[in-house]
Amino acid sequence: MTMTCRYFAFILIFFAVILCEGLEDDKTEKIETLKQKIGLKTTDAFDSFAYNILVEKLDSLGIKDEQLKDGFDWGGRQAGFETYINNNIDTLLSFFVKVEDIVIDKNELMKQKDFIKGNNEVENPQIIQAVDNLSIKKSNIDKIYSNDKSQKIKNSRSRRSLLSGLRIGGGLGKTIIKGSKLSSLTSYTESSFNIRFPFGLKIGPFLTSIGYETSKYSFASSVDTLDSYYGNGSGVIINVDLSKIIKIGGKNLVKEFVVGSQNYDHGSGLIAGYNVNLILGSLPCSLSMSSRFNTMKFNNGDTSYWGSLYVGLGLDFL
Numbered sequence: 001m002t003m004t005c006r007y008f009a010f011i012l013i014f015f016a017v018i019l020c021e022g023l024e025d026d027k028t029e030k031i032e033t034l035k036q037k038i039g040l041k042t043t044d045a046f047d048s049f050a051y052n053i054l055v056e057k058l059d060s061l062g063i064k065d066e067q068l069k070d071g072f073d074w075g076g077r078q079a080g081f082e083t084y085i086n087n088n089i090d091t092l093l094s095f096f097v098k099v100e101d102i103v104i105d106k107n108e109l110m111k112q113k114d115f116i117k118g119n120n121e122v123e124n125p126q127i128i129q130a131v132d133n134l135s136i137k138k139s140n141i142d143k144i145y146s147n148d149k150s151q152k153i154k155n156s157r158s159r160r161s162l163l164s165g166l167r168i169g170g171g172l173g174k175t176i177i178k179g180s181k182l183s184s185l186t187s188y189t190e191s192s193f194n195i196r197f198p199f200g201l202k203i204g205p206f207l208t209s210i211g212y213e214t215s216k217y218s219f220a221s222s223v224d225t226l227d228s229y230y231g232n233g234s235g236v237i238i239n240v241d242l243s244k245i246i247k248i249g250g251k252n253l254v255k256e257f258v259v260g261s262q263n264y265d266h267g268s269g270l271i272a273g274y275n276v277n278l279i280l281g282s283l284p285c286s287l288s289m290s291s292r293f294n295t296m297k298f299n300n301g302d303t304s305y306w307g308s309l310y311v312g313l314g315l316d317f318l
Helices: 002-037 048-060 077-120 125-163
Strands: 167-178 190-203 206-220 229-241 253-264 267-279 285-298 303-316
Touching: 002 077, 048 077, 167 206, 167 285, 190 229, 190 303, 206 253, 206 303, 229 267, 253 285, 267 303
Parallel strands: none
Antiparallel strands: 167 190, 167 303, 190 206, 206 229, 229 253, 253 267, 267 285, 285 303
């Protein structure tokens, strides 16, 4: 059964690598274009210098992005900034391409106007009118684009307010440690299902949310005198997001501590563990690795414990 878990984990990682490589080339080209648009070299890193340049460019367009309000250091430094760029590359490009094209056209007309004045000492009314019309056009487009962006942000926030934080996941796991009561029994690969609801409470840097989890367990005896235990455990859990404290992996790597109570088919107890969820770029899904430590008070009064490792997939609403 150990080989089954390893094979399953290998398949997940293999498909994730293939998927990410397919998206990487297009995104790399877009990122290089963005660097050129804001005045960076394509070889420049997304460090604090690049962060300040991007913020200044957005400020000059009258754009305030809430995702950048924490600053470079509190936003995850370079790893966090790179994650922001990857997740918002299309939107950022749309800002600079739309405005820049109009500014270039206007500058060209102004150069023509200055050239005519310098050589003929006569203002060409057609050039002047074109510049004025282009200024009015740019002003109108800025207003329309600003209103359109505000509406999109409002709609996006409305959707996020309803679903942001929701995660539905499942996976396969295997028990790796057992208490004395279960030590002589054989365990098998079992499935789990969990859901993290889109509401919670922020306590300092920690975001806590409510969830529900259920998983199977199996402890089989090869001796007739010993009992076997096959069943399910389920209950409400609390997820504590540690990503603000543990910044390794940036925003695309969600780190959670999990604790809660469980009702088992053979008793009741507690559960604790962790989740590490790798968000696959801009896709609403993730690969996950998790552990669970279970304690159970059996219906006959005995107590024991076991610990398991899981790998799985999830559907994430960010």
